[in-house]
Each structure stands twice: as C-alpha cells, then as structure tokens.
C-alpha cells in the first residue's frame with residue numbers, strides 16, 4: 001500500500017464529472033470546492049444540510065437541494081479543470097471558519113477552529129509534528145512498549161523530535177489489535193477518514209470502514225514510510241519495568257525471541273499496549289472438558305475448518321456481531337449464546353465499497369477528504385454526546401438516562417423492530433433492557449438480524465450452566481451439541497498493562513497502587529512512576545463515537561511536551577503530583593456519573609470490578625485536546 005495523500009489533476013470531461021457527482025457526498029463537497037476555488041458563494045444558505053445526523057443520507061438535504069448542489073459543484077469542478085491555477089487551496093483561517101460554520105449551521109465550530117486547523121490539516125500539512133528537536137547532548141533513551149496504532153504513532157513523533165527510542169513488540173509485526181484480530185469479518189467501526197492518522201490521510205480508501213487486512217496494511221505502511229520499523233524489536237516481550245531510584249531510570253526485563261531474558265535501561269517509558277488485547281476467558285464450569293476445538297475470537301484458529309460443523313458461540317459483543325454473520329452460511333448449525341443484547345446503530349453502508357464516483361472525487365478534489373473527515377468528526381463525536389448524558393433530575397435509569405437518550409432508545413428500538421418485523425420472537429430477545437450508550441453500541445447494516453433469522457442459527461438466551469465434553473448445557477438442562485466452541489467474550493479491559501509488572505518509586509507496584517481501579521492524570525501519568533507515560537491509559541476510551549487515534553495523537557503531543565520539559569531543562573525525570581492526579585480523577589469520576597455508562601447497572605467492560613468507570617472519558621473531545629496541548633510544569637515534581 002502507498003498512502004495516497006495528494007489529489008490528481010482534474011482532466012475529466014463534463015460527462016465523467018456529472019457521472020461522478022451522482023455518488024458525491026454533497027455536504028462535504030461544497031465546502032471542499034469552496035476552499036479549492038476560493039468561491040465561498042457556493043455555500044448558499046438555502047443549500048445547507050439541515051441536520052448533522054450521521055446516518056441520514058446527504059445530511060438530510062432534499063432531492064431539490066441535492067440537484068442544486070450538484071449543478072453548483074459541476075460548475076466549480078469545470079472551473080478547477082479549466083483554470084487550475086484558480087485557487088491554491090490555502091484559504092485564510094477566516095474562510096475555513098466560514099466554511100465550518102456553513103456546514104455545522106452554527107458558530108459552535110468557532111470554538112473548535114484551532115483544533116480543526118490542526119486535526120483536519122486543511123492545508124495538507126502536519127501541524128502536530130513536534131516543533132522542537134532534541135539536541136542529543138545528554139544520552140537519553142525512551143522505550144516504547146507496543147507497536148500497534150499508538151506505539152507506531154509515538155515512534156513517529158519521537159523520531160521527528162529527534163528523541164532516541166526503541167520499540168519493544170511481542171508480535172512479529174506491527175499493527176497490535178489489527179495484527180492479532182484476524183477473525184472473519186473483523187473491521188473498524190469508525191469511518192476510515194477519521195480512523196487514520198491526521199498526518200497520513202489516505203484519499204483512496206476502498207471501503208468506508210476497512211476490514212482488518214486493509215488496516216494492518218495501513219499501519220505497516222506508516223511504520224515503513226515514516227522510517228520507524230528499523231527501531232522496533234519484534235518477538236520481544238516486556239516482562240517487567242522497574243524504576244531504579246539511584247540512577248533515576250527504568251530497567252526493562254525482556255523476553256527475547258530465542259526465549260532468553262535481557263535487560264534494557266531507558267530514561268523514559270511509553271506504554272502503548274492497548275486496553276483490549278488480553279482475551280477474557282469466562283469462568284464457566286467444565287470449560288476444560290470440551291472435546292472439540294475451542295478458541296477466543298482474538299486468537300482465531302484458522303486451522304479449524306468450520307464447514308458443516310456444529311458451532312457454539314458464547315458472547316454477542318462487537319466481535320461476535322462481526323464474525324457470526326460471516327461463518328453462519330458455512331456451518332451446519334450455529335448456536336449463539338447471548339447474555340445481554342447489544343444496541344445496534346443503523347449504518348446501512350457499513351460494509352459498502354466507496355462508490356466509484358465518490359472515490360474519484362476524493363482523488364481529484366483538493367481537501368474533499370479533509371472536509372468529509374470534519375463532517376464525521378462533527379456528527380459522530382461531539383454531536384452525539386448529549387444523547388448519552390444524564391438529564392438533571394432524571395432518576396430512573398433502567399431504560400434511559402434522559403430525554404435525548406430516551407429518543408435515541410426509541411430510534412434504535414424502531415430499527416430493531418423493522419428488522420425483526422417478521423420474527424417477533426427474535427425481536428423480544430434482541431431488544432436491550434438498558435439505556436443505550438451504557439454499553440458499547442454496535443454498528444449494523446442488518447447483517448446480524450439476517451444471520452439470526454437463518455434456519456441453521458439459534459439465538460439462545462437461556463443462561464449457560466456448564467460446558468460439557470460435547471457442547472454447552474443451559475440452566476434448563478438442555479445440552480446444545482457442538483463440534484467447535486468459540487468465545488466471543490471480550491477482553492480484560494480493566495487489567496491495565498497486565499501481565500507486565502511495573503514497579504515505581506519506593507518499590508510500589510502499579511497494580512497494587514491502583515488496587516483494581518486504574519487511574520492516571522490525563523490517562524497518561526501516575527504519581528510514583530516518574531517519566532512513565534501511558535497511551536490509551538485509564539479513562540481515555542471514547543465510547544459514544546469518535547476515533548481512538550484522535551486521543552492517541554493528543555496523548556503523544558503531551559508526552560513529547562513532557563520529554564521536552566525534561567530534556568531542555570536538564571531534569572532527570574518528572575513525577576506527577578498526587579494532589580493534581582487526585583483532583584483530576586475526582587472530576588473524571590463525577591463526569592462519568594453524568595453519563596449513561598456511569599449510572600446504568602448493565603454489565604460492561606467500561607467498569608472495573610469495584611463498579612468505577614476506569615475506561616471512559618466523560619467529556620467532549622475538544623476538552624481532552626485542550627488539556628493535552630502542552631504539560632503544565634506545575635503539575636510535576638522534577639527529579
């Protein structure tokens with residue numbers, strides 16, 4: 001793969017342009033053309049998309065508005081073709097502000113301008129590249145643990161800043177979750193225009209939501225193109241990380257590819273190990289007695305041929321929802337054991353290819369992909385937060401947490417009802433009895449319901465009693481015979497950083513300090529663990545929607561800022577002040593109690609065993625960006 005970033009010259013004839021426009025996403029095309037031509041009159045008040053709801057076709061533009069928009073777009077594209085020097089695509093910030101205001105229908109976008117100019121890189125640059133470069137005078141090494149999406153990102157930024165680093169990766173290649181999850185149907189559930197690095201925007205994604213192989217390819221390409229692959233030690237696992245107080249540095253104990261052990265000293269550590277990669281195997285009686293093959297979805301056994309087998313699947317979360325429809329047509333019988341149904345959010349184009357015309361436009365209209373990214377940013381992140389927020393005075397959280405959340409519940413109920421119109425028995429099983437957004441919602445184009453309706457598929461809601469040598473026995477005494485057992489039972493999300501053992505100042509063990517409830521300042525630093533930084537750490541998970549890559553970019557910006565503080569001022573390490581950490585976490589906890597996932601009692605990996613939400617960020621995205629732009633030296637003790 002090559003990351004195609006630059007648009008190609010526009011030479012197509014009118015007929016070809018007209019044909020492409022039939023596939024255009026107009027709410028983002030007019031802004032892109034306004035930027036490319038400098039002609040802001042394209043943004044007519046009467047053509048503004050009425051709503052910013054993500055699932056509504058063309059942002060809710062009427063057919064008449066769409067025709068008018070296409071006519072204007074055709075004219076602008078002709079101008080771009082016939083007078084290519086017309087615009088250089090570098091409008092001033094005022095123009096970008098006006099374009100964003102037209103698209104969002106509000107001046108709210110104004111508050112977001114500095115973020116947008118950075119996040120959208122609307123001038124095709126990389127505004128987040130570190131402005132500072134380490135002079136290299138003092139020997140300094142940063143160990144990055146993990147070469148998944150966030151580890152690669154950290155490596156790229158440290159390389160740009162000239163800070164020496166080494167990446168330790170237990171797998172034989174980069175990619176993390178996209179390397180490990182090879183189950184059939186694995187794909188991203190955030191549109192790729194948003195689920196991609198802001199500085200490595202690709203204009204020719206083949207699908208709106210890429211399958212695993214395409215994403216793995218993307219991250220491999222980024223590691224290669226940005227020249228960090230050579231700094232990664234593959235098939236090497238970090239066993240423990242211990243702070244050496246006398247030397248003020250970290251000692252990492254590593255398992256090397258030959259099975260031996262080695263130590264590595266580093267002055268700073270960035271943990272980029274992810275939250276969702278340690279499979280959660282349930283504790284069900286008799287699990288070890290099952291005589292056939294059994295495996296977890298994240299450790300898919302491709303050697304086991306499922307054709308014509310009786311297969312039992314335990315779990316109905318995001319992973320199972322993706323692989324069940326894929327395997328259902330191949331197997332003889334598929335028993336799906338559901339404990340809690342998921343809320344499904346309609347995304348009809350979830351599996352679709354980017355239509356040829358739209359792809360052509362992305363490849364030929366400067367900044368179209370950026371404005372499309374902005375549309376997604378606006379509609380699928382901040383815009384959705386109110387529908388997960390607890391209303392003041394609302395006390396019954398059994399089905400909803402507020403008016404907007406209840407409206408969402410009705411909308412999603414209607415979607416389920418429509419799909420199971422011919423199967424009321426399945427609708428009853430599929431309808432969640434908890435507020436939407438209190439548990440991870442699942443994107444849906446109807447594939448799940450279609451699979452559930454198959455003659456060879458049975459959705460079983462009777463609780464599991466035990467696993468037997470020949471299948472799964474439910475509490476009603478029925479033994480459901482199976483040849484293969486697949487666990488779609490998720491991950492040990494709250495066991496942050498395990499099985500690594502991290503020991504800080506005074507010999508304190510990180511997990512002992514946490515006591516089962518991981519906390520960190522900004523999700524990044526923890527008192528007693530100097531110059532130890534986490535990416536995708538506690539309370540940095542975004543759940544209503546949005547891309548975790550956005551958070552990782554904020555985190556790495558902050559971490560590079562911390563390294564700069566250390567290296568420019570000649571400090572040996574920095575340690576987060578406990579009062580700063582505690583006040584921050586009190587605010588996070590209070591924030592989470594105002595969100596659906598904080599007040600609902602439904603089972604969810606968002607909560608640790610104590611019931612505290614240790615995973616989720618409760619506020620809007622801009623706030624995290626503001627807090628992580630640069631570290632405040634007053635928050636740290638310097639050693």
Ligand code: NAP
Pocket residue numbers: 187188189190276282283284297314315316317318319320322337338339340440464488489490491603604605
């Ligand atoms: P998950 O959402 O945690 O789902 C696990 C499933 O297993 C749930 O249905 C759970 O039931 C069930 N389960 C667990 N223990 C059980 C037991 N003892 N008996 C019966 N059922 C049991 O895990 P996941 O589906 O792997 O997804 C985890 C997260 O990874 C997602 O929320 C998402 O953030 C991410 N993910 C994303 C994608 C994507 O589309 N990009 C795909 C896969 C995963 P309960 O609900 O009752 O606990």
